[in-house]
Amino acid sequence: MKFTLSWLKDHLETSASVEELARTLSAIGLEVESVTNPGEKLAPFIVARVVEAKQHPNADRLRVCQVETGSGVVEVVCGAPNARSGMIGVFAPIGSHIPGTGITLDKRPVRGVVSNGMLLSERELELSDSHEGIIELPDDYAKKVGQPFAEVMGLADPVFDVKLTPNRPDCTGVRGIARDLAAAHLGKLKPERKVSGVEGTYACPVDIKLDFPKEARDACPCFAGRYVKGVKNGPSPAWVQQRLKAVGLRPINALVDVTNYISLDRGRPLHVYDADKLKGAIRARLGKKGETFKGLDGKTHEADETMCVIADDRAVLGFGGILGGEDTGCTEATRNVLIECAYFDPLRTAATGRKTGIQSDARYRFERGVDPAFIRPGLDLATAMILEFTGGAPSKAKVAGAPPEAKTTLSFSFAMVEKLAGIRLKEPQMRSTLEALGFQVSGKGGEVKVAVPSWRPDIHGRADLVEEIVRIAGLDTVPSAPMPRERGVARAVLTQTQRRVQRARRALAARGLVETITWSFISRAAAGAFGGGGDALELANPISADMSSMRPSLLPGLLAALQRNRNRGFADLALFEIGQAYRGDRPEDQFLAATGVRAGTAAASVSGRHWSGNAGMVSLFDAKADVVTLLAALGIDAAKAQTTRDAPAYFHPGRSACLRLGPKILLAQFGEIHPETLRDLDVAGPVAAFELFIDALPPEKKKSAARPMLEAADLMPVRRDFAFVLDASVPAGDVIKAAAGADKALITQVNVFDLFEGKSLGEGKKSLALEVTLQPRDKTLTDEQIEAVSAKIVAEVKRATGGEIRA
């Protein structure tokens, strides 16, 4: 919402400075986005008179002018065809900056004659695109020679741009803003302009109807109109044009300008039809499927049965409250007009606006809710201005329907202000604030009745009244009050999952992974490759095709980030993200994953080339190490989990696995990414990756803070090595399990210290070397005991895996 200072002063008697006004507006909820003064850039230019214009001695197209600037006559070379003796123009002295060309004038000869300044065109002043010649001011400006051009022309009028919140339709007009400022003691609201002599003697010759089915009557409950015959349309007065231009509107003609002016001045949109182009009655009704009209925006629009349209006997003319039609619009040739001042339902207007995508000043106001009590007054004001600008003879007003009832009365207790806002104000102050804003307060003491003004559809309850009082008093005056502290020392508040997320983040970063945050939506193809891409998770209005599917996994985003970094020359890197992914669109389908990728040689322990030895390429075991460490950090012993070979297809089928707790709980999956998946995503391999499902982890059992007693055996542990020859397909895990199970009391650890596959063992065979730790409890083990355990280990391994002790 834009307005100028002088426009504001039409409604507000004030001596406040621009800064004070802007500061107050922002404080009371009318946020000032900018205050600009178009006069500033025009400040150096002055009204001047060309005393004499003579032909330039050395150039056919140039003239040498003697210019009276108010402080002496100077010689100026001018190329404009209209430069002539006696004309009044605009002079730019040496040193001034010309906004339209960006040039700062200096003194230099033009074809041998020194020019001491410049006479300016409208384009050079950025007033219009006109550059046919220099500005010619009317002759009566001769007495203003020497005065600043901007002031003389009224261009030094600061323009306020206020960002309105959607609850304040009253402030879509300058008068509403003035009312708020007056309530905030920044001036006095001037009385309304008296309108008289607009009610004609003859009946409106155009019939006005409301044709709605019962259930849609609220679409347009009231349509007032007045006919004016014999208008002489043309440009509107300069002051109207200037105000419209100042706020960014293009003046069209007097009839159209009047509607735009009242829309801005009073927040009351209107429409004026060329009555000679109407066929029969005019009516508001619901649209019909397939009806079209050509709008004032030059485009053809189609109505449907949910929309409120204005139509005559022949066709749809426009969308009510949104856009008028070109065919019945007013031109210079218009002689007879019908003025429309109607009320359109905010909801339906908003819905139609959204459906059609039309942004207009009318829609902006109607969808916020115009003042229903300002239908007749609006019509009369428009009639008065039209009569003033274009002449003509008005008819009697014709009003179809009646304005919607807008008489809200609230019971209110002034004590609410302190209860809700924590500020103690004097009752007379609160009462006068409400009254200044147009509320009527009746009753005395604790409970009062407050009648809400018709222009404030946003006021529904007591909290709204508290807001009115407090915002005008100033939120800065509300004293801060400490919140009571529930406990002396704050208690822990995080849930176990929240705590795990925090720990997981630090644990992964401590393993050298770098945390990233990638988009929650990815391309449908990428989502499909990772088990997603279904219709339910596809955005209807994505910002781009690359960001249309809710991600089923964090891997696609991480892999893409990985490759972007490689393209920048970082080959060895490890990234992770902890975030949400989606199996479906229900809340319980959203899950939390800690996902990491390692590429190149970026293992946790070593990476890159080094004099002490180069790191190898990452493998599934780097990812497994991440998973096992992370699980430990989150209180889960990975050794208790089952390793299964059923990782999703985007992993390498032979180099990936899942960690499960029973058939139901999937803790994590890890491995090398499938080469085809990498190829499809254009990512270079190999890439080791893991996904750990944080909210699938079983809860940690609540333990007491005290630890159990330490049981440290004083006796030396005994270590024995075993090498088994096995079928190559036997999992090491089975061998370890068998060995460890041979004597659960004695065996505390089984470590694989060598893995060998070679021809010497025979085809399809491998050798696995175990170091088994025996921990005696009561007394040192005898050789016989050790032999017995060893024999059991060998027997168990053979039984479970077929492995033979290596000779």
Place this chain on the structure above:
Amino acid sequence: MTSNADISALENALVSEIGAADDLAGLERVRIAALGKKGSISDLMARLGSMPPEERRAFGQAVNGLKQRVGDAMEARKAELERRQLSQRLATETADVTLPVRPGPLQEGRIHPVSQVWDEVVEIFADMGFAVAEGPDIETDDLNFSKLNIPPEHPARQEHDTFYFAPKPDGSRLLLRTHTSPVQIRTMLRQKPPIRIIAPGRVYRCDSDQTHTPMFHQIEALVIDETTHLGHLKWCIEEFCKAFFEVDEVRMRFRASHFPFTEPSMEVDLDAAAIGKPGQWLEILGSGMVHPNVIRNCGLDPEKYQGFAFGMGLDRIAMLKYGIPDLRDMFSGDLRWLRHYGFLPLDVPTLAGGLSS
């Protein structure tokens, strides 16, 4: 016959041999020659048996003394030779101490600034008794808008640039939450007052330019009880800003505003002096007293319960505090950026140790 003089000569000879032994093997040879089974001293000891008792004692003493002294000399020489041998070995083991070592994972790993700030904010609000509540990203129209007092066709909806999913057979449409406020609703529907929560999380708007990304992070605070008022809201915001920006004083500006879900509503500006840039105001959050309709929509009695809510951009306050210039970089996964603006794994923010130090 062996005289004291002979013993003395033998001692001198042995001491001199010991001194001359150049390595441990040489010394061992000397030891065997003197103290071995057939060594010179053992030899003397062997004679004791055949001596007359009156000589035996004096001789024995003399030989034992000799043995003792030679033994001591040998130990001393051995220690010296060992020392020499060790220092010779150490001399060969000299390494180039300027060779670089690999940086460890603690130096390589990073925490994203948004996560770091998330932890900071949680730390502050936990001290004020706020729990952390969460909700899903894919929301219903009802929870994202209607229950928050934003009916269909309300102009405020247009300002939200909502991402929608395809309509369901029943005509309903799910959406990506445009703010963290649905978590307020979920909390109030689930939990009886008093309520003190913060709700951090991802939110989505169909908007993308230099200062907007289609996904960003918000944090919301909600307090509902029977007495909390606007003065408490101001205090809470002031205390948060002081703690978060780690300054003793902040200057704030409270401007009336409008949000459908609060009444009264206010926007809060922070004097940028808090981030070392005095002379400008920073819009940091929107806030207000929870609208009676919202309280009622959650099945609570607005005559009895009241409270405040505020929300701010987590990314935005991270950018302000840590001087991060461009929002879009937050989600680019650029390693250079992450290493520069990210935090080390052990930079754990605590109130006791400081949030950023």
